[in-house]
Amino acid sequence: MSPTPAEPRPTRTAAVIPAAGRGVRLGPGTPKALRALGGTPMLIHAVRAMAASRAVSLVVVVAPPDGAPEVKNLIADHSLPERTDYLVVPGGATRQESVSLGLDALPEDVSVVLVHDAARPLVPVDTVDAVVEAVREGAVAVVPALPLADTVKEVEPGAPGEPEPVLSTPVRARLRAVQTPQGFDRDTLVRAHRTVAVDGEGATDDAGMVERLGAPVVVVPGHEEAFKVTRPLDLVLAEAVLARRRANDGF
Numbered sequence: 001m002s003p004t005p006a007e008p009r010p011t012r013t014a015a016v017i018p019a020a021g022r023g024v025r026l027g028p029g030t031p032k033a034l035r036a037l038g039g040t041p042m043l044i045h046a047v048r049a050m051a052a053s054r055a056v057s058l059v060v061v062v063a064p065p066d067g068a069p070e071v072k073n074l075i076a077d078h079s080l081p082e083r084t085d086y087l088v089v090p091g092g093a094t095r096q097e098s099v100s101l102g103l104d105a106l107p108e109d110v111s112v113v114l115v116h117d118a119a120r121p122l123v124p125v126d127t128v129d130a131v132v133e134a135v136r137e138g139a140v141a142v143v144p145a146l147p148l149a150d151t152v153k154e155v156e157p158g159a160p161g162e163p164e165p166v167l168s169t170p171v172r173a174r175l176r177a178v179q180t181p182q183g184f185d186r187d188t189l190v191r192a193h194r195t196v197a198v199d200g201e202g203a204t205d206d207a208g209m210v211e212r213l214g215a216p217v218v219v220v221p222g223h224e225e226a227f228k229v230t231r232p233l234d235l236v237l238a239e240a241v242l243a244r245r246r247a248n249d250g251f
């Protein structure tokens, strides 16, 4: 008797959007994800960027700890693709904690997870799709990234404003600036979040936690417009990119 064929693995893809940060480097005001970009909260741009991918059927937004009701209202008040489900959960004190809380909210049938910063509101859909495709083709962790324009020095950090001794100059051709969405096999990412102890500055991205598990991480091409809105000048650039897109789209 021939063996019963294995059930195909469910391949539902979800995006977790950590949006619980304060945005200290952007300056005082509303939590960064809720600040306006082209008149619309940055978070809504990020949600739309994920939902623009036909591969993504669920978006989990990790809201500022006391901001979940406000974020739910924002999602209800903005037009978003109806084929996608939206969930909102409260976040934590660190990005890592917020991502873990988002992962806890995923339904069982999700096997591929994207983690995307709300602070990268303008990532193009082609970049999102390229990440999903690489995971679906078998990579357990995929990061979009770009080569660097600047030379990078490793230094011995000193007091602010004081000269810092240079320790080394890494070969620039081997360096990449990493963006989001980062894509993962769900089980691998959950294992990384449950088991990897992170001290000091911690893992500054999710792929770094998967690397600490010893699992392979691969890079696919990122996009200049997937930059992170971190400091005030980034917001000026984001407004300009959005205005150009709107002019090109004729509205």
Ligand SMILES: Nc1ccn([C@@H]2O[C@H](COP(=O)(O)OP(=O)(O)OP(=O)(O)O)[C@@H](O)[C@H]2O)c(=O)n1
Binding pocket: 017, 018, 019, 020, 021, 022, 023, 024, 025, 026, 032, 033, 062, 091, 092, 093, 094, 095, 096, 098, 099, 116, 117, 118, 119, 120, 228, 229, 230
């Ligand atoms: N406790 C936290 C801290 C950060 N983030 C999210 O992680 C993403 C990347 O973080 P970053 O750009 O550093 O945002 P902030 O932490 O808000 O910025 P800052 O460090 O300037 O306060 C952002 O979408 C941010 O909302 C989060 O969900 N929970």
Ligand SMILES: C[C@](O)(CO)[C@H](O)COP(=O)(O)O
Binding pocket: 095, 117, 177, 178, 179, 180, 204, 205, 206, 228, 230
């Ligand atoms: C995840 C990330 O966007 C990849 O570049 C980045 O590491 C987030 O760092 P931040 O310290 O939260 O800005």
